[in-house]
Amino acid sequence: MDSYRIDDLARMADTTVRNVRAFQERGLLPPPRMKGRTGYYDDSHLARIRVIGNLQERGFTLASIGEMLSAWESGHNLADVLGVERVLTEPWSGEEPEYLSISEVVEIFVPGLVEDDFAGKSPELFPMLARAEELGFIRWAGDRFEVPSPRLFRVGVELHAAGVPLSSIYDIAGELRADCATIADRFVALAVKQADLEDPSQLAARADLPEIAKLIARLRPLGMEAIQGMLAQELHARIQAAFSDRIETFLDLLPKEVPLTPKDPGPS
Template sequence: MADYRIDDLARAAGTTVRNVRAYQDRGLLPPPRLRGRVGYYDDSHLARLRLIGQLLARGYTLAVIKELLLAWEHGRDVSEVLGLEKVLTDPWSEELPGQVTVEELVASFGKGLAEEEIGPLLERATALGLIEPEGDRYRVPSPRLLHVGAELVAAGIPVAAVLDVAERIRDDCEVIADRFVSLVGEHVFARMDGPGGDLAPAELAALVRRMRPLVKTVVEPFIARAMEARVQQALGERMEVIREHLGP
């Protein structure tokens, strides 16, 4: 189980240290384990923080959230419902978000660009969810995605073209996600419908947990095979040019 200091916990949960302390003062978050004078939090605190954030986003007040969490701790039925809520709202990636300055973004993506081009590109990256304004910096939900983009730009691909393909890939992934959810909805979620439904919230939560690794297991082999075929085809079509570069 991971250990977090309070600033690491806040960053992982997408909140602030001030909020962590406020939730703790209100009894919404258990206190950390103390080692000397330093408090350490664990994954259960992170899960609780993420749940609080999702419930706040759904319009629950802190007072109602506290009652729900107390009921979750003492009542099985509410625990099942909130357990399902937690599974449905947990992120599907364990990647920790990062932060980046405008200067760092320009250094990675803006070389050779006119100053008037940078603003629209930042706005487009924000619209795609690649970066999020946060004070005088940008929050980066997926540093790995940003790294891939920087590598493509370093390889000579214009940043606008990188954003074009990022938008298309995002749309493709939404189609894939819709197919998985529709499949499960048609054959599993339907079992909750009607008075004779035989699928309990705890069973549904367990199913969603099992889906997480299954999605990656299915998508990765398909994309690997598709890339092999497309790269071989592209190289084959340009073999004469490649031979010319290799020389006699």
């Protein structure tokens, strides 16, 4: 097995000596084999640093990485540990973001604004754009706008084209976001209870990590199907009730007897 000094190890792992020492201090990296006053590292150290770097790039803190590595050392296959991580972090929507020019977005969200008036200014200066970004419709990307969810964006555009004011669209979008958060919390609570994960500190000791990953993965389609089915039922029932009442009221206001205009008998 090859041996490396700390500077060689850092170079091969595409990191810094300072990071290697920090990993050791936090217990993420085993100590080197000492020969005199010089420490020598091997391929296992190199592999572990690369795993740490990969997890850091995916947004994990060193504390979370430490828990994963502890699970690995306790006998779990790292693929099982990362399998749970993958279903937790991968996007739950298959949508690809789209991009719109400034003029396209301005035309939708700030009617009447000339594009030249926008040049060099932050979107935050325009309340309508700031609100759209806050709700996740758009995201400022330097010289254009990213649309994270084209499907959601099109709903807003269609409502606006139908005459619904932007302020009303923003209000209902905010309310729906809160409603969806509550629904999501309920499904997560169900999964946590089903997987017996009320105590998160016990996750590393679990031997059924692949089954937990499968349970979390199944939550996505089942949750979406349940919400779509129930929402369709409720929309049908409530729209029918609301408009039926209004139509009945309208009919009640009509004259009970409508006089018939006699036809012109024409020339005799």
